[in-house]
Amino acid sequence: MTSIKKSRTEISFSEMYDSIDESDKLLIETRILMYRFLSEIEKISAERGLNHKKLAKLIGTSPSYITQLFRGKKIINLNTLVKFQKALGFKFRIEAELPGRKVGKEENEKMAYALADLPVFRRNAAAGVVVKEESPGRHMKIAGVRLQKSKRL
Numbered sequence: 001m002t003s004i005k006k007s008r009t010e011i012s013f014s015e016m017y018d019s020i021d022e023s024d025k026l027l028i029e030t031r032i033l034m035y036r037f038l039s040e041i042e043k044i045s046a047e048r049g050l051n052h053k054k055l056a057k058l059i060g061t062s063p064s065y066i067t068q069l070f071r072g073k074k075i076i077n078l079n080t081l082v083k084f085q086k087a088l089g090f091k092f093r094i095e096a097e098l099p100g101r102k103v104g105k106e107e108n109e110k111m112a113y114a115l116a117d118l119p120v121f122r123r124n125a126a127a128g129v130v131v132k133e134e135s136p137g138r139h140m141k142i143a144g145v146r147l148q149k150s151k152r153l
């Protein structure tokens with residue numbers, strides 16, 4: 001019975017995603033990629049006890065800009081990613097994901113957190129339209145992962 005529900009969910013998500021215009025799809029993909037980078041930066045910062053203010057000072061920007069990045073209000077650029085690498089002393093490892101390659105549990109969790117901050121698109125069957133809503137936040141369950149509010153840096 002679970003596999004039947006999963007199939008229906010996958011079909012519904014696919015139908016909903018297909019009904020979104022290309023500019024919104026691009027924004028979703030951009031934010032997912034950005035959150036992958038920010039997730040790694042957040043881990044390293046937390047290990048070192050760095051809050052947004054300290055992190056901003058290290059890369060020469062404002063704490064407000066750092067907060068906006070982590071909340072998804074601004075899109076990170078490559079120059080800022082390089083500043084994070086230099087300031088925190090690490091390098092990002094880039095790997096292409098090919099179609100058909102299985103994704104592990106850790107990657108699923110990262111994706112779930114990334115999706116939690118994206119706008120929600122709901123299909124209004126009566127009106128025959130897709131409605132864009134605000135982000136559901138990190139209090140919901142996505143892809144089998146229970147999301148909790150993250151600790152602020």
